Amino acid sequence: MMLFHGIIRVLLIEDEDFDVRRVRNTIRPFSDQIQILEVVSNGDAALKLLGRGKDQFDVVIMDMQIAGRIMGDSLIHAIKKISSSLQIIVITKMTVNITDFEFANKLLNAGAFWYCTKYPTDIKDFIYQPTDFIISIVNAYQRKILEREQLRAQKKLLHNVEDKLASVRILGISEHTQRIRSQIKQLSTSDATVLITGPTGTGKELVATNIHYESKRKFESFVPINCSSIPHELIESELFGYEKGAFTNATTSKPGLFEVAHHGTLFLDEIGDLPLEAQSKLLRVIEGGEIAKIGRTDKIKVDVRIIAATNKILQQEVQAGRFREDLFYRLNVVPIYVSLLKDRPEDILVLWDHYIRQISIDMGKTPPVTEEGAFDILKKYSWPGNVRELKNVAHRVLLNNDTIISVDVVKEIFHLQSQLQSFSSIDGVLFPHPDGEKNLWDMEKYFRKKYFEYMRKNSSSDAETARKLGLAPPNYHRLCKELGLK
Numbered sequence: 001m002m003l004f005h006g007i008i009r010v011l012l013i014e015d016e017d018f019d020v021r022r023v024r025n026t027i028r029p030f031s032d033q034i035q036i037l038e039v040v041s042n043g044d045a046a047l048k049l050l051g052r053g054k055d056q057f058d059v060v061i062m063d064m065q066i067a068g069r070i071m072g073d074s075l076i077h078a079i080k081k082i083s084s085s086l087q088i089i090v091i092t093k094m095t096v097n098i099t100d101f102e103f104a105n106k107l108l109n110a111g112a113f114w115y116c117t118k119y120p121t122d123i124k125d126f127i128y129q130p131t132d133f134i135i136s137i138v139n140a141y142q143r144k145i146l147e148r149e150q151l152r153a154q155k156k157l158l159h160n161v162e163d164k165l166a167s168v169r170i171l172g173i174s175e176h177t178q179r180i181r182s183q184i185k186q187l188s189t190s191d192a193t194v195l196i197t198g199p200t201g202t203g204k205e206l207v208a209t210n211i212h213y214e215s216k217r218k219f220e221s222f223v224p225i226n227c228s229s230i231p232h233e234l235i236e237s238e239l240f241g242y243e244k245g246a247f248t249n250a251t252t253s254k255p256g257l258f259e260v261a262h263h264g265t266l267f268l269d270e271i272g273d274l275p276l277e278a279q280s281k282l283l284r285v286i287e288g289g290e291i292a293k294i295g296r297t298d299k300i301k302v303d304v305r306i307i308a309a310t311n312k313i314l315q316q317e318v319q320a321g322r323f324r325e326d327l328f329y330r331l332n333v334v335p336i337y338v339s340l341l342k343d344r345p346e347d348i349l350v351l352w353d354h355y356i357r358q359i360s361i362d363m364g365k366t367p368p369v370t371e372e373g374a375f376d377i378l379k380k381y382s383w384p385g386n387v388r389e390l391k392n393v394a395h396r397v398l399l400n401n402d403t404i405i406s407v408d409v410v411k412e413i414f415h416l417q418s419q420l421q422s423f424s425s426i427d428g429v430l431f432p433h434p435d436g437e438k439n440l441w442d443m444e445k446y447f448r449k450k451y452f453e454y455m456r457k458n459s460s461s462d463a464e465t466a467r468k469l470g471l472a473p474p475n476y477h478r479l480c481k482e483l484g485l486k
């Protein structure tokens with residue numbers, strides 16, 4: 001009879017020769033698949049043997065009543081501690097009451113896979129009903145394989161999470177940063193909604209990522225969405241998705257990010273930029289735990305942990321009528337504030353050293369040493385772009401290829417920084433931002449207005465301006481009005 005592929009390796013714990021013989025006899029017809037590798041007569045010997053090396057056996061068959069210090073359920077516990085995927089089959093004397101469920105329960109709770117009561121001694125050939133006994137051994141083996149696979153998969157996932165956490169470590173020794181790290185640890189067993197606030201570049205997204213990967217949802221998805229970078233009219237379909245045929249262009253159905261994040265975490269970045277209409281819908285989802293997909297009548301239950309972040313002061317947005325007060329309270333369950341870098345100067349040097357070292361290694365060169373005086377300048381600088389700016393400055397410094405980061409080098413970079421304060425440049429295009437960074441839509445409006453003004457200055461009439469802009473006159477006038485130009 002072919003039961004499966006492979007050989008089941010058995011350790012037998014039995015102190016009576018008569019019973020050892022009966023177990024051997026029972027198994028003998030299947031000896032090409034089930035092999036008793038060792039027989040020991042007491043618990044201590046078994047534990048010593050098992051402790052010698054991992055994975056020598058698949059199944060332990062043990063007699064309940066053996067001589068020695070350790071036996072019964074305490075022996076089962078001890079074996080399971082050495083190897084949790086090793087399966088244990090217990091054989092007991094007939095004297096045990098076969099309807100004693102409490103006894104059975106005790107064995108199974110200790111970790112036994114199965115137990116059987118021995119045949120009386122007048123049956124010399126078998127220890128127990130042979131087919132039942134063999135099938136139990138095979139089942140135990142299959143359970144072992146399954147548990148070992150699960151353990152392996154779990155370990156792999158854990159490794160992935162550990163790697164991820166190592167790559168997003170929150171560095172810093174200031175009291176502020178230490179508090180944030182301990183807040184994240186405290187949140188590890190919680191599903192509470194978190195609102196992370198703080199100025200740009202301070203590490204809000206980093207904090208959100210850490211919260212997810214420290215939480216019990218760490219093996220599930222972390223789904224970020226930047227509410228300011230998605231056109232207003234698309235936000236709802238991004239968040240909630242739609243069914244095929246919900247509108248003209250919906251040729252297939254699309255899962256919303258709430259569905260994608262099911263069992264995991266949804267990170268709503270720049271939540272302060274979420275349009276009011278989407279705010280109402282988000283509120284309803286948070287309150288009801290279900291989403292209304294566009295083009296679908298019934299709602300879908302979702303289990304999603306929400307983390308939101310913004311560099312806006314939401315209370316002010318509420319005052320100005322741009323943010324729903326009820327949504328603010330729903331989000332602000334656990335508030336985390338990440339402060340300006342200049343308010344935690346102890347972190348500056350740690351972060352500087354880290355980035356100088358890391359970027360140097362990435363560039364394949366020896367990290368340069370930073371002069372004491374240069375450190376002083378770094379510490380006194382205001383860092384309006386916070387950690388992100390510090391990282392950029394470290395990058396720029398390392399382009400110099402010096403072995404020492406001198407006061408002069410740092411001064412020169414900050415001089416350039418100050419020249420660029422109101423202009424940033426990418427590929428030669430200057431982006432003026434007198435009020436700091438703007439989102440794409442405000443920037444577009446700003447740019448249109450400037451461009452309209454420029455074209456008007458260089459044309460003799462409205463008709464000429466409209467023509468140069470490639471607009472029909474009515475559209476031109478409408479846009480002028482929208483942009484606040486007379």
Ligand SMILES: Nc1ncnc2c1ncn2[C@@H]1O[C@H](COP(=O)(O)OP(=O)(O)OP(=O)(O)O)[C@@H](O)[C@H]1O
Nearest residue numbers: 170171172199200201202203204205206311387388
């Ligand atoms: N404490 C820290 N330790 C290590 N790296 C940090 C720390 N704080 C921020 N950073 C790094 O600085 C950069 C900016 O951080 P992040 O994107 O999290 O900021 P943010 O607050 O979300 O900014 P914004 O408001 O502009 O979106 C990232 O590269 C991040 O890894």
Ligand SMILES: [Mg+2]
Nearest residue numbers: 204205269309
């Ligand atoms: Mg961010």
